[in-house]
Structures are given as C-alpha cells and as structure tokens.
Amino acid sequence: MTSYYNDRTRDIPSWEDLQQDDEDVVDISEYQYASRDHILFCVDASRSMQTPHPDQETPDGLIRGKSALHQVLEAVVKIQRSKVITGPADSVGVLLWNVNPATAPKSASGNYKPGTLVYQSLRTINAEEIKRILKLVERANGQYEEQHEDDSTPTVEPEALVEAFPPCAEGEQLNIADVLVTCNFLFRDAGTKLAGNKRVFLVTDQDQPPGASSNREPARTVYGDLMTYGITINTYFVDRPDHRFNPTLYWNDILNREDNDGAPGDDDPPDIDGLAQLADVMNDLVIRHAPKRKQFSIPLKFGGKDGEIEIGVSGYSLVSSQGKGQPKYVRMRGQQVEEVLTKTEYTSAETGAILREEEIGQAFQFGNESTVKNVLEPNWWETNAFEQEQQALADEAIRLDQERREREDDEDESMKEREKDLRTKAVAVDGAHPKVVARTRLQFTSSEVAELRSLGLPTGIKILGFQSPQNLKFDENIRHSFFLYPDESTYSGSTRTFAALLKSCLKYNRHALALCRFKRNSTPEFAVLIPQEETFTKEGGQDRPPGFHVIILPYRDDIRGAPKNMTDNLSATERQAQLMSNIVKRLRIKAGHYRSEVYPNPSLAYHYAQIQALAFEEDFDPSTATDLDKTVPKYRGMHKAAGDFMKEWNMSIREDERAVESLTMAHKRSTAVEIDEDDLADVAGAFAKGELTKVISVFYPPFIPVVSLVV
Structure with a gap:
C-alpha cells in the first residue's frame, strides 16, 4: 500500500491554513495505492549477453559460467511459477531486443519494432505461457548440463537460446528510444486491465549503446511518456568479464539520475552487479504477500457537538492470517474443467417443502426446550382476563342479592357461606394490580438483531476528543489495528481535510479518542486514532505511509492481571544480563530486523508446492517437504557463533x-x-x-x- 509520491509532509497545509483560504492545497493523487503488480522484462539479447561467463575453479570442482540471458530467463521462470500462488491476478511479459529480425522465429505475439521480439505478451499469467518458457529453459539447461561431461571444452551458449533469440550483428543494435516505445506499446495494448503497480525490468550490459551521442533526446522523451502513464523502470546493469558497467556514460542521463552513486567527486562506476540485484529482487517477489484489502469504507465525523465535519475514510488491515483458501467446486467431465454454480435452499424438516425468505426467522434456544413455539403464549396480566374476572364477581354478587330477596329466611347458612366466599374473592381481585412480568423472548427479526448489536448507532467513526499519548498504555490493545486512508469517492474534499487533521495531530502531538462502528453487523467499540508521519528510505522511496492507526481499546472486563508465572520471577544479575547480551549480539539477523514474510508457514508451503506441481504437470516428491520448512533453526550456525557464550551463561545460572x-x-x-x-x-x-x-x-x-x- 503506497500513498505519497510527490513532496514531503511539510507541503500538507495545516487546519489553520485551510481556514485562511491559502492557495496551498494537497494533491489528491498523493493518496493512491496499488494492489496488483505488472512486470515487463525488457532483456537485451545481444551477442555479449549470450556469451557465457568464464568458468570458475573451486575446491568442489569446476563451475561453468552461464550467460546473462540464461540467468535472466531462469529468474523469469522463477517469478512466474511463484506468482501462480502469490499473485494470480498479476501480469508478466517478456520483451527481447537486439534480436536479428531476419532469422528470429515468428511468434504469435508479433514484433512491434524491427529488432524486438515479444516472447510473452503482458497479460495475466496463465499455465500455457508459463509452460512454454519453462520448456525452453529446461531444454537450455539440459544442453548446458551436457557440456559438463567434457571438462576440456569451454562452455558455450545452449543452442535452444540461440535458435529462439538469434542476436543481431555488431553495429545493428537497436536504438534505445525504439525499445522504450515498444515497452509503452505493450502496456498500452494491455488496456485498462493493468490497474496497479507497473514496472519495466530492463537488463543490459551495454553502457554505451549505438547512437548514444545523438539519440539521447528521443530516449528522454519516451522515458517521460512512460513516467506520465505511471510506468517505472528498474535497471539491472550487467558487468562483462573484462568491463565494468558504467551507467554515468548514458543511462543516468536519459533516466534523470545522478551521475554517481558513491562518494561525491568519485567518477568511478558503482560496484553493483545487476544479476545479483535481480536475484535479490526475485527473492522478494516470490514471497507471498497478503494483499492489503479494504476492510471498510465509512464516514469520519469530528468537530462541533455532533460532528459537523464529515469525510470519507477507508480502513485496511495491515496484519492478516494466511490460509489455503476456499476450494472451488468444479465439474470434471468433458474436455475442460468447468466451475459449478452453487445455490443454497432451505427446506422444512417436516414436509420437505422449500421455504421462502419471509418464512424463515431467527430463534434462540432457551433452557432444555428443543423446540420453539411459533406464537408466544400471552401473559395473564397483559390480557382482559383480569377485567373478565372482576365482571364475573360483580355478576355473582347481583345474583346473590336477588336470591336473598326472594327467600324469606335470611338466616340460611348456605347463603351466608356463599356471600363470605364472594367477599373474599372480591377483596383479592380488587387489591390486585396489573404487573409487568419479565418473559424470555426466543424469536427476533433480522432488523431487531442488528439493532441489539449496534445499540442504535450508525456505522462510522466519531471523534470524541483529543489527548496526549502519555495517557495510553502499551498493553491496552486487544487485537490487530486498522490503518485509515481518505476515501475521496464518498465525499469530495476528504483527502484535503484528512491531511489537515493528520498534520494537526502530528504538530500538537495528540491522538484522537473515537467511538467506532466499522460494519453494519459489528458492535460499537472505543478506539484511539494514532497519527503516523510519512517517512522515506535513503534511496527516496516511501518507508511508512501517512495515516492513522486505529487501536481498539478494551472494555473493563477485558483487562485482567498478568499470570503469576510471568510476574513472580527472579531478576537476573548484571553479569547474567551482560552474558545474555553477548548471546543476543552474536545471534542477530544480518538484515537488522526480522521479516516474517521470509519464513512462510511450512504447511502452506507444502500445500502450494503440491498445487504448483499439479498445475505444471510435474511429479511431486514428498521428501522435499523438509526443504520447504524455513522455520527450522540453524543450530550449527547458532552454536558456532555463540556456543561459548551459551555455556558461560548456563554456568552462571547453576552457580x-x-x-x-x-x-x-x-x-x-x-x-x-x-x-x-x-x-x-x-x-x-x-x-x-x-x-x-x-x-x-x-x-x-x-x-x-x-x-x-x-x-
């Protein structure tokens, strides 16, 4: 997820600036992000690129050198095989230039400029195109391995590569402007489907291509057109065995780069190997990155009593768990596998009839009752039974009075007993009052369930106030946070207002307290919005994007004390702490920080390896499962680096x-x-x-x- 591409955050106007109607505004394009990756390999196929590197004598034996073109094609195969799993929606294309147009084989992709060969069009990767380039590389590797049988002959380029990409003659190399124009055509012909990150991986060993002195201006113009369309160029310059590549002679000029990458005043070419750089990039590309999917798009309210200012924001989940995914149901009969359309229907358990949506409700089981009545029995106090009983007593009293008048003997014992019972019942009924009886309701409609969960609050984020970070505690975080970006599609001007709010929070060192309800079926939660300033790497790329981290705060019953076995421990002495510090220093990661994506889940890696073998019709060896587990600690290296310190630390514990x-x-x-x-x-x-x-x-x-x- 990327955002700022232009100036630093100092160019973001503050809240006061917006109120003063200054002319400084925030560019909406600064908040843009890509979810897909589209890579076009633009590889130089000249004779020097197809010349194998010299063989190397090592203690383990002779290592025959491969040509730069051979190594680049192996990298292309590696990334395409991995993207079947890691990025099935990404696109990969292969363009070769400095190919002899007279002897080059005709391909379905066609040629855009004489001397270029589109071996693979820039489109979503598919198994057939991957198998094509995979068979070419396997054939080349087979011919390459056959040369190992005779150590007396030098290594030559496999015939498979020479036949597929015949190099052009010396002096007939293609103009760089024409190469960049062909790259632009490939992205243009792919259409609007290439929404996302678009890059060109340009690989060459020519630091002074033909016409370098006279054709610089057209190349600069075409490069500007690529940048206008959002296409970036990543260069991988290859050193020849007898010549170091010097980008300052030509390429830095047309790509608008600085003349030197080393110390100021140093005119020597930088000591950077393009093939080594390409290998490192391939290692990063084959890592399975979980996409930063949009989790919600809701309004953000702040200012005034009830949130007078309302803008649109989107929330992204920066941490997500990876799984095997949901399999699809397919129909195996026929020449092609067809996906099955699933449909869910509910039927009555008694009659088997298909039920309509309005005939289905939500009911909750209570107690030991296994069934729920369709109609709840009304309460006695909530009906007219009370009034009916009062009327019955009044009628009984009238009948007794009439009967007594008709009788001459007033001393009838049975009559007195009936009057006594009637007075008792009358007193009981007259002294009673209707009561509110609590009953358990077992059946609710969907709207009632949603209202119970939401407490009647609408979806959105409402800022209640601001406070200092000193009031926060590190352990008041119950789950993964979200990251907020502005959403211009819902409210016009959201980006400008969001940037002003972020700048003000960073300026005054404050975070926002908010009441949040992210989705329609979610419950309200309290959260803090912690601002994050944009930072950049030494190379000028973005390190951290600007925005707000939404930290969900716990309720009172979510806060519990730490277990005793975590608090009632013995504190280490200064000597023990120093010994452990020595161990940690020896076992640090070379990169300086831990990258969890480098160590994939072994179970998922095994699953993906099986799917990949099935897709490419290859035999899968279960014994290779141990090689897929990169989480196994390197015990030998750990004991070799800090074994003595570990023994000393253990001895200090025993003493x-x-x-x-x-x-x-x-x-x-x-x-x-x-x-x-x-x-x-x-x-x-x-x-x-x-x-x-x-x-x-x-x-x-x-x-x-x-x-x-x-x-």
Whole structure:
C-alpha cells in the first residue's frame, strides 16, 4: 500500500491554513495505492549477453559460467511459477531486443519494432505461457548440463537460446528510444486491465549503446511518456568479464539520475552487479504477500457537538492470517474443467417443502426446550382476563342479592357461606394490580438483531476528543489495528481535510479518542486514532505511509492481571544480563530486523508446492517437504557463533544461589506430599479445597519446575 509520491509532509497545509483560504492545497493523487503488480522484462539479447561467463575453479570442482540471458530467463521462470500462488491476478511479459529480425522465429505475439521480439505478451499469467518458457529453459539447461561431461571444452551458449533469440550483428543494435516505445506499446495494448503497480525490468550490459551521442533526446522523451502513464523502470546493469558497467556514460542521463552513486567527486562506476540485484529482487517477489484489502469504507465525523465535519475514510488491515483458501467446486467431465454454480435452499424438516425468505426467522434456544413455539403464549396480566374476572364477581354478587330477596329466611347458612366466599374473592381481585412480568423472548427479526448489536448507532467513526499519548498504555490493545486512508469517492474534499487533521495531530502531538462502528453487523467499540508521519528510505522511496492507526481499546472486563508465572520471577544479575547480551549480539539477523514474510508457514508451503506441481504437470516428491520448512533453526550456525557464550551463561545460572535454593524448595515440596488412598475417592472435594495437586502427584512422579530468570 503506497500513498505519497510527490513532496514531503511539510507541503500538507495545516487546519489553520485551510481556514485562511491559502492557495496551498494537497494533491489528491498523493493518496493512491496499488494492489496488483505488472512486470515487463525488457532483456537485451545481444551477442555479449549470450556469451557465457568464464568458468570458475573451486575446491568442489569446476563451475561453468552461464550467460546473462540464461540467468535472466531462469529468474523469469522463477517469478512466474511463484506468482501462480502469490499473485494470480498479476501480469508478466517478456520483451527481447537486439534480436536479428531476419532469422528470429515468428511468434504469435508479433514484433512491434524491427529488432524486438515479444516472447510473452503482458497479460495475466496463465499455465500455457508459463509452460512454454519453462520448456525452453529446461531444454537450455539440459544442453548446458551436457557440456559438463567434457571438462576440456569451454562452455558455450545452449543452442535452444540461440535458435529462439538469434542476436543481431555488431553495429545493428537497436536504438534505445525504439525499445522504450515498444515497452509503452505493450502496456498500452494491455488496456485498462493493468490497474496497479507497473514496472519495466530492463537488463543490459551495454553502457554505451549505438547512437548514444545523438539519440539521447528521443530516449528522454519516451522515458517521460512512460513516467506520465505511471510506468517505472528498474535497471539491472550487467558487468562483462573484462568491463565494468558504467551507467554515468548514458543511462543516468536519459533516466534523470545522478551521475554517481558513491562518494561525491568519485567518477568511478558503482560496484553493483545487476544479476545479483535481480536475484535479490526475485527473492522478494516470490514471497507471498497478503494483499492489503479494504476492510471498510465509512464516514469520519469530528468537530462541533455532533460532528459537523464529515469525510470519507477507508480502513485496511495491515496484519492478516494466511490460509489455503476456499476450494472451488468444479465439474470434471468433458474436455475442460468447468466451475459449478452453487445455490443454497432451505427446506422444512417436516414436509420437505422449500421455504421462502419471509418464512424463515431467527430463534434462540432457551433452557432444555428443543423446540420453539411459533406464537408466544400471552401473559395473564397483559390480557382482559383480569377485567373478565372482576365482571364475573360483580355478576355473582347481583345474583346473590336477588336470591336473598326472594327467600324469606335470611338466616340460611348456605347463603351466608356463599356471600363470605364472594367477599373474599372480591377483596383479592380488587387489591390486585396489573404487573409487568419479565418473559424470555426466543424469536427476533433480522432488523431487531442488528439493532441489539449496534445499540442504535450508525456505522462510522466519531471523534470524541483529543489527548496526549502519555495517557495510553502499551498493553491496552486487544487485537490487530486498522490503518485509515481518505476515501475521496464518498465525499469530495476528504483527502484535503484528512491531511489537515493528520498534520494537526502530528504538530500538537495528540491522538484522537473515537467511538467506532466499522460494519453494519459489528458492535460499537472505543478506539484511539494514532497519527503516523510519512517517512522515506535513503534511496527516496516511501518507508511508512501517512495515516492513522486505529487501536481498539478494551472494555473493563477485558483487562485482567498478568499470570503469576510471568510476574513472580527472579531478576537476573548484571553479569547474567551482560552474558545474555553477548548471546543476543552474536545471534542477530544480518538484515537488522526480522521479516516474517521470509519464513512462510511450512504447511502452506507444502500445500502450494503440491498445487504448483499439479498445475505444471510435474511429479511431486514428498521428501522435499523438509526443504520447504524455513522455520527450522540453524543450530550449527547458532552454536558456532555463540556456543561459548551459551555455556558461560548456563554456568552462571547453576552457580546462582537463588536458583539453587528455589529448585531445592520446589523439589522438597513435590517429594514431601503424602496422601491417603481415601482421598482419591473424593476428587471433586480436593478440587474445592484447592488440593487437587496432591491427587495429581499420586499418578505422576514428582517434578522440579523450571525457574526462569528475567533478563
């Protein structure tokens, strides 16, 4: 994910500048990012590029040199094989120049300029084109290996490469402007499908191509056209055995680069091997990078009482777990495998009839009831049963009064008993009042479930205020964060306002407190928006993009104390800390920082290797699974680099009286346990008393716990 391509963040206007209507504005194009990679290999196929490098004598034997063209084609095969898994939506093309147009074989891709050969068009990679270049390289490698049988003859270029790419004669090399024009044509013919990062990998060993003195201006013009269309050129200059490549003679001029890459005033060419650079780039390209997919696009509100300013933002997940992916259902019959269209339907368990969407609801099981009634029974107090009973008592009282009048004997015992019961019931009914009874509702509609989850809050981010970073704690982070970028498609002017908000937070060293609801089916959460300033590498590339990190804050019940085995540890002495420091210094990574993407998941690597072998119709050897696991520590190298320091550190632990005393006390506690056989019958009682460890010690032998030292 990339953003700023132009000036530094100092050119971003502050909030006060926007209110003063200054003319400085933020370019919207500074917030752009690419998700796909499109690479065009532009390889020089001249005679010098097809000349094998000299053989090298080594203690292990003779190593025959390969030509630069041979090594570049092997790199192309490597990246295309890997992109079947790592980037199936990416595009790769192969263009060769300084090819003899009279003897070059005709290809379906065609020739754009005389002397160029489009071996593979720039389009989404597919198995057939990869198999074509793979067979060419395998054939060349076979002819190359056959030369090893006779050590007396020097290495020559395999015939397969010479026949496929016959070099042009000396003095007939192609003009560089025509080469760049052909690159532009290939990207143009690919159409708008090439949305993303577009690059040209230019490989050559000619530091002064023909016409270098007179054809510089056309080459500069074409290079400017490529840059206008967002196409960048990565150059890989190859040194000849008797000549070091000097980019200052021609290439730095047409590519608008500085004359020297070393110390100021140094006119010598830089000591950089293009093939070694290309190998390093290939190692980075074959790494499976999880795409920075957009997780949500919601409004951001701030300012005023209820958020008077509203802009659009998008959130990206910088950390994601990689999996094998969901397999697709296909139909295996026929000449081609066809994907199956899946359709889901719900049927009644009793009748088997297909149910419509309005006939299906959401119900929750409560208690031991296995079924849920379709209609809930109404509560007695919520119906007219109360009024009906009152009316029945009144009618009964009228009937008794009429019956008493009709009788002459007022002293009838049965009549008195009936009147007494009626008064009792009347008092009970008259003294009763309707009650609100709490009932468990088992069935809800989809809209009601969504309202319960959202608490009635709309989706979006609402900034509640700002505070100093001193109020934050490092451990108040419960899951991976999101990274915010402006979204100009929803609200015009979002980029400019977002940049001003970011600049103000960085200027005053503040972060924002916000109430967030990222998606429609998510619950509201409190978060902090931590600003991040854009930084650049020494080469001028972007190191960190500008934006906000959205850190989700925990609720009260999410905060718990640390386990005792993490807090009740012995602190290391200064000598022990120094010894461990020596070990860490010896075992540091050469790159200076750990790159998790370099060490892929062994299980996924094994899975991808099987898929790749199946796609290219190759035999898969299960014994190579151990070679795919790059997470196995290099024990020999570790002991060779810091073995003596490890022994010294272990000796210091054994000599520490605190550790010896702690181990001795733990051993006594574990061996002094005595338990009767009767206690084994009441395991639940032992658990309630906190004495379950005594019962466990009967089945397992005493053990000595590990004592860790905090360095």
